[in-house]
Amino acid sequence: MKDLNYLYGEPLSSADYKTSAEDFVVDEILDIELTGEGEHVCLQVIKKGENTQYVAKMIAKFANVAPRDVSYAGLKDRHGVTSQWFSVPVPIKQSIDFTELNSDSVFVIKQVRHNRKLRTGCHSGNKFQITLRNISTPLDILSRINAVRQGVPNYFGEQRFGHDGHNLDMAERMFAGERIRDKKLRGIIISAARSHIFNAIVSQRVAEHGLAKTWHKEVFMLSGSNAFFEENISDNTISRLTGGDILLSAPLVGKGEKGLTEQEKTWLLPFSAWQEGLAELGLKNERRALRLVPQDLEVQTLDETTIKLSFSLPKGTFATALLRELVKHRDASKDNITDNNKDENTTQ
Numbered sequence: 001m002k003d004l005n006y007l008y009g010e011p012l013s014s015a016d017y018k019t020s021a022e023d024f025v026v027d028e029i030l031d032i033e034l035t036g037e038g039e040h041v042c043l044q045v046i047k048k049g050e051n052t053q054y055v056a057k058m059i060a061k062f063a064n065v066a067p068r069d070v071s072y073a074g075l076k077d078r079h080g081v082t083s084q085w086f087s088v089p090v091p092i093k094q095s096i097d098f099t100e101l102n103s104d105s106v107f108v109i110k111q112v113r114h115n116r117k118l119r120t121g122c123h124s125g126n127k128f129q130i131t132l133r134n135i136s137t138p139l140d141i142l143s144r145i146n147a148v149r150q151g152v153p154n155y156f157g158e159q160r161f162g163h164d165g166h167n168l169d170m171a172e173r174m175f176a177g178e179r180i181r182d183k184k185l186r187g188i189i190i191s192a193a194r195s196h197i198f199n200a201i202v203s204q205r206v207a208e209h210g211l212a213k214t215w216h217k218e219v220f221m222l223s224g225s226n227a228f229f230e231e232n233i234s235d236n237t238i239s240r241l242t243g244g245d246i247l248l249s250a251p252l253v254g255k256g257e258k259g260l261t262e263q264e265k266t267w268l269l270p271f272s273a274w275q276e277g278l279a280e281l282g283l284k285n286e287r288r289a290l291r292l293v294p295q296d297l298e299v300q301t302l303d304e305t306t307i308k309l310s311f312s313l314p315k316g317t318f319a320t321a322l323l324r325e326l327v328k329h330r331d332a333s334k335d336n337i338t339d340n341n342k343d344e345n346t347t348q
Contacts, residue, residue, distance in 0.1 A: 001158045001324060004203040007211060008147050011327050013137035015307075018333040021048050023131035024080030028073060029312070031124035038115030041090045043098055044083060046107045051078040055106060056086060062101055063088045073123040074315060079333035083109070087118040125314040132327060135305045141326050142307075145299055151211065152325045153202050154250075154292040156195035157318030167192035175277035190281065194252045197271050198288060201250050204267045211248070211291050214238075219259050220246040221287050228259055228287040248290040254283035292317050 018024045034042055047055055056070040063070075069089055076082040090096055090113075098108045135141065161167050170180070171193040180186040205211070214233050221228045223244055231237055240246045251264055253275050260268070268275060294311040301307055309326075313319060323329045 001155060001199070001320070004153070004155055004199055004324075005206040006325060007153055007206050008144060008325055011140060011144065011325070013135055013140040013326075014328040014330065015132040015135040015141070016330050016332040017130055017132055017323070018079050018331050019131070019133050021079060021081050023133065024077065024333075025129040026076055026080055026082040027127040028076070028082075028084040029124045029126060030073065030085050030122070032118075032122050034112040034114045036113055037092075038113050039089055039092055040087045040114045040117050041096070041098070042110075042112045042114045042118060043086045043088070043108050044110035044112075045086060046081065046083045046109055047076070048081045048105050049078060050105050052076050052084065058101060058106065059086055059088050059098070062098065063090060063096055065089060069117075071117045071119065073118055073120065074126075079331075085118060085123070087114065089117070121315060123315055125312055125317075127310075127312045128319050129308060129310050130319065130323070131302070131306065131308045132329070133306050133332075135307060135327070138301070138305065138307060142299065142301075144326050145297065148322060148325050149294065149297050151291040151293040152322050153206050153211065154289050154317060155199050155202060155321045155324075157320040159318070159320070160195045161192050162188075168196055171196075171274065175274055190278065190283070193274055194254075194278065194283070197253055197268070197274060198250055200271070201264060201267050202290060205250065205290070214241075214248070215261065215263065217261065219249055219251075219261060219287060221249045221289060223247055226286065230259065230261075249287035250290050252286040252288055253278055254285045255279035256285060259285045259287055292321055294322055 043059065045055060052072055052075045056072060057067050060067040060070045065088060070086055072084060072086045074084065076084045098111055101108055132141070162170075167189055170185075170189045174180050174186070174189055175193075180189060209215075217230060217232050218237070219228055219230045220237065220241075223246060228249060237246065241248070251260055251268075253260075253268065253271070256279070257265065292313065294313060297309070297311040299307060299309060311322070313322070320329070
């Protein structure tokens with residue numbers, strides 16, 4: 001993300017985050033009502049210093065089911081204190097007390113039966129409490145808060161691209177003809193490639209037009225939906241934009257040119273080989289919101305060099321996209337990583 005353009009100019013201040021697990025608190029917002037009955041048990045779990053897959057495997061072993069039978073709404077960072085929901089199949093006549101799993105790093109706070117397994121993305125978003133420490137210029141951060149409340153570029157976080165951009169290196173090799181047999185790894189690489197292209201297009205638009213200026217014709221997304229449509233700018237579309245009914249968007253490229261503006265087609269030319277590779281894999285063109293607007297953004301000054309931020313973001317977005325417009329943030333947790341196999345790469 002270092003090469004992406006800033007909407008409000010490059011921050012003057014630097015700071016550390018994730019200095020301790022308690023400095024990065026995430027609470028998942030579940031978007032469904034649990035039935036209270038059924039052959040699945042949904043668990044709300046608080047974890048500290050553990051990744052989502054590790055906890056899922058631990059639940060599977062305790063319930064004597066295969067790891068693939070345990071599902072969760074979204075991934076959560078290892079380096080933090082995070083709450084999230086899991087589901088595990090348990091026969092109606094069987095009772096399991098999952099609080100026996102409780103330890104210093106995992107705590108089951110709720111168990112509710114449900115009539116189906118949780119699906120990825122069934123949550124609506126996440127609430128964050130992020131503490132910034134060792135801030136060099138606190139006033140610069142505070143002066144940016146009101147601007148950031150209006151929204152920031154909806155960039156994918158660097159976590160999506162792997163350590164030192166390894167996933168993008170793999171994408172280059174895959175599109176050059178190397179076969180990736182591992183289905184899960186191939187999916188990660190494809191996602192990284194599309195995310196990289198999306199970031200580049202958004203960055204280009206930020207540099208040339210910002211996020212407020214609209215073109216003669218735009219591709220809009222319906223708020224709360226993946227549906228999109230192309231339409232000329234009019235009093236009606238401006239009114240719907242202002243009211244939040246529709247959103248400006250940028251492409252997640254795939255096959256064909258559906259949903260691409262002429263300007264976007266020009267910006268995509270440097271990625272033609274990757275675009276063709278994605279099309280050959282059968283991916284369809286999709287869209288993603290151009291702007292990320294935090295909800296209920298609050299700021300608390302703890303001392304002269306420490307600030308706590310509280311806000312909510314919709315699922316699939318990245319807190320680092322917001323942080324980068326406020327401060328040059330350094331992930332202090334990377335100083336203490338000793339087991340890369342347990343390290344997790346994103347909150348979704």
